[in-house]
Amino acid sequence: MRIVLVGPPGAGKGTQAHFIASHLAIPRISTGDIFRYNVTHNTELGAKAREYMERGDLVPDEVTVAMVRDRLAEDDAQAGFLLDGFPRNVPQAETLKKMLAEFDSRLTVVLELVVDEDEVVRRLSGRRTCRRCERVWHVLYDPPAQPGTCDDCGGELFQRDDDKEEVIRHRLEVYNTQTAPLIAFYADEGILVGIDATGPVEEVTSRALAALGPYLR
Ligand code: AP5
Numbered sequence: 001m002r003i004v005l006v007g008p009p010g011a012g013k014g015t016q017a018h019f020i021a022s023h024l025a026i027p028r029i030s031t032g033d034i035f036r037y038n039v040t041h042n043t044e045l046g047a048k049a050r051e052y053m054e055r056g057d058l059v060p061d062e063v064t065v066a067m068v069r070d071r072l073a074e075d076d077a078q079a080g081f082l083l084d085g086f087p088r089n090v091p092q093a094e095t096l097k098k099m100l101a102e103f104d105s106r107l108t109v110v111l112e113l114v115v116d117e118d119e120v121v122r123r124l125s126g127r128r129t130c131r132r133c134e135r136v137w138h139v140l141y142d143p144p145a146q147p148g149t150c151d152d153c154g155g156e157l158f159q160r161d162d163d164k165e166e167v168i169r170h171r172l173e174v175y176n177t178q179t180a181p182l183i184a185f186y187a188d189e190g191i192l193v194g195i196d197a198t199g200p201v202e203e204v205t206s207r208a209l210a211a212l213g214p215y216l217r
Helices: 013-024 031-040 044-055 061-072 090-101 117-125 165-179 181-189 201-215
Strands: 002-006 028-030 081-084 109-114 127-130 136-138 192-196
Touching (some): 031 081, 044 061, 181 192
Antiparallel strands (some): 127 136
């Protein structure tokens, strides 16, 4: 299966991607995680992405597309993948379509996580991420057993720089103007499925897997 997850910042894409990808035994490819890794490790790619991420703007398409092209060429992505955070605008979606067509391939389904903005702000302000395994937690909604430590791998949890209130607001504006048009784009392609992404994490996962069920081969 070749799946794209779409939804506003804080909709739970990373959280659900973790469970869905592991259930379907496909790699989870998060452009945000790849950029953050490169920023933390001071790579050339990280230097190109840092200032855009700090502001909550999209990293330029040429940088992002080249990175995704390389990642999709890796062996583990040949039998399927789950993309979290890409595409982020219609030009990226068109490029992805062409990229897959070069391999006689196409997206199977696009899963939209639907959540309102107030909930998104509550989620992002309490988010904590594991430095080691990238598992996402929430201080109130999905807390680890021991504050500050990942239950899964024992790694240290941190708060993302772009989860400050003013940057969250800007990321929402960027989503509404640049990313939300993808919903109509994929609806026109006939591959969009939307689910209510509110409620407990495990209930959202069940809804997501039920929505993807008809597309499983
Ligand atoms: P990215 O990392 O992709 O950020 P995002 O899209 O803003 O999404 P988030 O990671 O903030 O939220 P999420 O939907 O994954 O929610 P999560 O599961 O963490 O991108 C970061 C930056 O990188 C961008 O701003 C841009 O600069 C750059 N970038 C990335 N891709 C790019 C691209 N394609 N083009 C250009 N630039 C790009 O959940 C949030 C919180 O809610 C967590 O604490 C979680 O525990 C909690 N939660 C989850 N589900 C529930 C639930 N059901 N109930 C209660 N709490 C919940």
